[in-house]
Amino acid sequence: MPRFRAPKERSAEPLPGFKLAHPMISVDGTSGGFSGVSLGRTRAYRVIADAECAQGASHRSPARWCDCGFYCLHAIADARALTCDPDYRYAVLLEIVASGRYIRYERGLRYERQRVTKVRVGRCGCGQQAQLLADMGEGLVGWRRLLPVCTSCAGRRRIVSFEAFSRLLAGTPVVADEPGIVPDAELADTDEATLVPLLTAEVALLQARLDAVQRELARLTEPRKN
Numbered sequence: 001m002p003r004f005r006a007p008k009e010r011s012a013e014p015l016p017g018f019k020l021a022h023p024m025i026s027v028d029g030t031s032g033g034f035s036g037v038s039l040g041r042t043r044a045y046r047v048i049a050d051a052e053c054a055q056g057a058s059h060r061s062p063a064r065w066c067d068c069g070f071y072c073l074h075a076i077a078d079a080r081a082l083t084c085d086p087d088y089r090y091a092v093l094l095e096i097v098a099s100g101r102y103i104r105y106e107r108g109l110r111y112e113r114q115r116v117t118k119v120r121v122g123r124c125g126c127g128q129q130a131q132l133l134a135d136m137g138e139g140l141v142g143w144r145r146l147l148p149v150c151t152s153c154a155g156r157r158r159i160v161s162f163e164a165f166s167r168l169l170a171g172t173p174v175v176a177d178e179p180g181i182v183p184d185a186e187l188a189d190t191d192e193a194t195l196v197p198l199l200t201a202e203v204a205l206l207q208a209r210l211d212a213v214q215r216e217l218a219r220l221t222e223p224r225k226n
């Protein structure tokens with residue numbers, strides 16, 4: 001946990017951040033939301049939400065003497081790194097903007113008001129990129145948890161497509177998040193558009209080096225004149 005650094009402030013500008021959360025669907029299937037992974041896992045929040053005290057106190061959140069409030073990290077890499085932790089493995093990565101009162105930490109914020117601007121869905125339990133969200137059937141009172149799955153692992157579970165979940169989140173984009181792995185289609189494009197010129201340049205460079213080596217070799221093997 002990042003170390004407390006500064007007293008609470010208030011931002012006029014919305015502050016962007018990243019966090020992990022479990023995707024949720026309301027029991028009547030008409031609305032989408034999220035729940036926290038560690039602190040805040042006992043309640044669901046919607047796309048736009050105000051923090052409430054997780055301890056059930058009536059004070060405004062966040063407060064210096066209480067650990068409640070929304071949390072986010074400044075860097076997407078820090079949030080993505082957390083997805084390797086078993087506790088966060090089936091969570092999705094949220095892009096958010098924070099506003100209202102906040103407390104700043106070295107690597108993130110604890111804050112009062114949040115708007116989710118993008119949902120990035122990572123891997124299925126089998127290791128493949130998830131393409132769907134499966135209804136787990138249970139979660140919190142009024143909300144069922146959704147689990148990122150690939151088409152092979154979805155089986156007979158009730159599923160929610162990324163598009164459908166986006167609609168339940170008032171149009172907030174829901175996308176696959178697989179950094180570092182280039183889809184086959186893009187590789188094919190690379191072959192056509194980029195790879196050939198790249199290889200041509202590489203060959204030209206090798207040819208130039210070979211010419212230089214041959215010149216050097218010729219100079220060294222030339223019979224001495226004196």
Ligand SMILES: [Zn+2]
Binds near residue numbers: 054055066068069
């Ligand atoms: Zn509190």
Ligand SMILES: [Zn+2]
Binds near residue numbers: 154
């Ligand atoms: Zn799978």
